[in-house]
């Protein structure tokens with residue numbers, strides 16, 4: 064319950080940010096929230112389902128292109144594009160998973176396969192004239208007017224779309240975690256043969272968790288494309304994006320519900336700050352170096368991520384009061 | 397008497413090593429059978445063959461009249477056969493209660509139902525008080541009991557227990573023996589690998605003895621401990637029934 068109260072407060076603060084913060088900060092936070100959601104999708108797959116993907120850009124890109132192609136080429140609403148993107152990415156994820164597990168490709172080899180699939184898609188989209196090839200696909204410049212049915216609006220509008228998505232991601236993860244799927248997936252993550260001996264049909268559950276994760280990543284990708292106003296295969300389907308997706312949950316706390324959000328809140332602004340400092344000092348690449356060092360430090364000092372460390376701290380602070388709790392209960396009776 | 401499980405001419409080799417050699421036995425419903433033999437006799441391999449973790453090189457396994465050898469372990473479990481692992485395999489990042497819930501999801505999707513079944517399973521092996529502990533806080537004997545609870549949550553008709561009482565103090569083992577007897581009275585069939593002969597004598601109505609992968613004796617505990625082959629190969633000269 065307390066967790067939810069804290070969560071609700073965070074979202075109230077984030078709502079206020081959207082209403083009152085300056086435009087630069089709002090657009091930065093939009094990216095933070097989108098990557099919190101993308102990280103959540105990746106976290107579901109590895110942190111709960113135990114399946115590692117280093118090619119999540121594949122699913123992000125499929126979502127972005129579904130929205131982009133339908134909207135730019137045919138004027139069809141991004142809502143349809145998002146749905147289609149989720150179906151396509153979910154199916155591609157399921158097929159990829161089915162093929163590899165069918166042939167006993169698993170663990171780190173499956174992860175390598177996800178990279179290969181993402182790179183294949185990146186090169187394919189880069190050579191595909193209809194979707195803009197390497198020149199990319201451009202959304203018409205926003206007029207500033209909010210058009211909900213077409214998911215169009217200014218920076219403020221997209222901030223709230225991203226916030227809603229991040230909230231949906233957290234609530235969805237929590238609901239899945241508490242359902243039978245959460246238990247079965249965590250059992251499969253911790254020990255697959257032991258889970259099978261307890262009747263868990265791991266083959267279909269691995270396909271399911273990957274497919275759900277892929278579909279969610281595609282939804283995030285569709286919004287990311289709209290926010291950025293353009294889609295380029297090298298950035299939306301590149302290795303770099305796959306890495307950006309996993310930094311939030313790794314830094315924030317793998318397998319935790321709030322980890323991806325906390326991690327993105329910490330990592331992305333740091334990256335931007337460092338690149339601004341690097342620019343002003345004329346030291347190109349300073350951001351990458353500092354970013355790398357900070358990430359190594361976090362992984363080294365807080366191997367479980369930031370969120371579990373915060374949770375432990377909160378528990379430690381509350382521990383003395385627990386001694387008194389039984390007395391208080393008695394007093395109530 | 398109806399045979400719940402029937403093992404026919406079961407063999408399994410690993411490369412040149414024949415771990416299980418032409419083994420036959422049947423399990424009567426509602427009874428406790430012990431599978432004994434020296435280290436490396438092939439007891440765990442037998443379990444793996446019945447539970448679907450390994451495919452036999454030759455021979456068949458029938459459960460309730462259906463041939464099940466070669467069936468994947470998760471399907472065998474859903475048919476009603478649960479097993480424990482000799483080398484315990486707790487789900488590390490799940491609590492004791494959550495570990496005991498997993499098996500229940502083979503027959504229900506309700507978390508509430510799974511939780512109450514898990515408590516019941518933990519209760520029967522004496523672990524209910526540690527439901528919220530992490531598995532790495534359990535002693536090894538407790539972890540073995542957790543294995544048993546996990547298996548019980550699947551609501552099996554046949555339970556395969558691989559040395560679950562190892563390391564227990566005699567009084568604790570006596571408690572588990574009572575639990576197994578109660579379960580058997582309730583209709584559960586149990587196949588038990590156990591090295592402590594005192595426990596075997598007390599709990600089993602039938603004993604199968606393996607040696608170098610082959611069955612060398614079968615019968616009531618009294619018959620088996622009087623068998624010269626068993627005395628020579630396993631129990632040794634020092635054993636007095």
Ligand SMILES: Nc1ncnc2c1ncn2[C@@H]1O[C@H](COP(=O)(O)OP(=O)(O)OP(=O)(O)O)[C@@H](O)[C@H]1O
Nearest residue numbers: 410413415433434435436437438439440441442482
């Ligand atoms: N997967 C495997 N690969 C190769 N050899 C194996 C494998 N599993 C078992 N063996 C071998 O098969 C033989 C029987 O092993 P098994 O584990 O079934 O014996 P056991 O009766 O359970 O012994 P213990 O009392 O020590 O548990 C042993 O020689 C063992 O080394």
Ligand SMILES: [Mg+2]
Nearest residue numbers: 439440441482
């Ligand atoms: Mg063994």
